[in-house]
Amino acid sequence: MFDIFKKKHESTKLDQPLSWAERLKAGLARTRDTLNTPISELLRGGKIDDALYEELESLLLMADCGVAATQALLEEVRSQVSRSALKDATALRSALRQAMTALLAPLEQPLDTRSHTPFVIMLVGVNGAGKTTTIGKLAWKLQHEGKSVLVAAGDTFRAAAREQLEAWGARNNVHVVASTGGDPAAVIFDAVNSAKAKGIDVVIADTAGRLPTQLNLMEEIKKIRRVIGKALPGAPHEVLLVLDANTGQNAVMQVKAFDDALKVTGLVLTKLDGTAKGGVIAAIAKTRPIPVRYIGVGEQIEDLQPFRAAEFSEALFA
DSSP states (O other): OHHHHHHHHHHHHHSOOOOHHHHHHHHTHHHHHHHHHHHHHHHSSOBOSHHHHHHHHHHHHHTTOOHHHHHHHHHHHHHHHHHHTOOBGGGHHHHHHHHHHHHHGGGOOOOOOTTSSSEEEEEEOOTTSSHHHHHHHHHHHHHHTTOOEEEEOOOOSOHHHHHHHHHHHHHHTOEEEOOSSSOHHHHHHHHHHHHHHHTOSEEEEOOOOOOTTOHHHHHHHHHHHHHHHHHSTTOOSEEEEEEEGGGTHHHHHHHHHHHHHHOOOEEEEEOGGGOSOTTHHHHHHHHOOOOEEEEEOSSSGGGEEEOOHHHHHHHHTO
């Protein structure tokens, strides 16, 4: 996997690099096709009436915005129409984009690792959400910001996860604390102590994927959180929940379950480039507005970027 990152990263140096806004627009193509293309047809030269709002509601729900967020967006659009005395349906696009930006704005809170040294980040999520890939991209990004990074391979059950992290660490001079089998809490405990001794800026702790319904595994991850606190009081300073955007509304349920168990402080939404369900961010904003620290819109290592509400809305309704 990290060989792919390296090759793609090296190849982009030879080509004209895309701006982040361009990569975001490309990454959201499938959601935009589901949402924006029908909206363009719907708003073309028509009149603003109840039938139009009903069609718009259906399109937002199809993009997995969720019922609560869809209702909030439509209420704001109706309010803008009334305030501005809009008559032409084509004017609704700008109103919808502004409403989406306002809804998502509270989620725009970039990760700040300057408050503690070492700053401990614990990653959690279900199987296949993209935690290992996210760790590789995040560690690369933090290094390019001038931070020293140590990775704790706390997924002791899946050998491939450890091997992927070790391969990436060897290639990029990032130390990876790992163990074959054993207690994941102990691995992360040792990693935090090693970071303290070496003056490392950031510790990124991987954990095994688990479903919220697996109560024994949810208790295990609570234990890991407590053990990190014993190694360094106040840690982890960030609990990042990694979500696969393809899961749509199921992502909202994952947010609730993991937040109830661990007090999640930030979200990473991955695989937005492969889904038509990117509107799930709106559902999260309305039901459990936890900051979205990063979004992933491609396979390149640079495609993990801080979430920006206005740019996201612009790309969605381009």
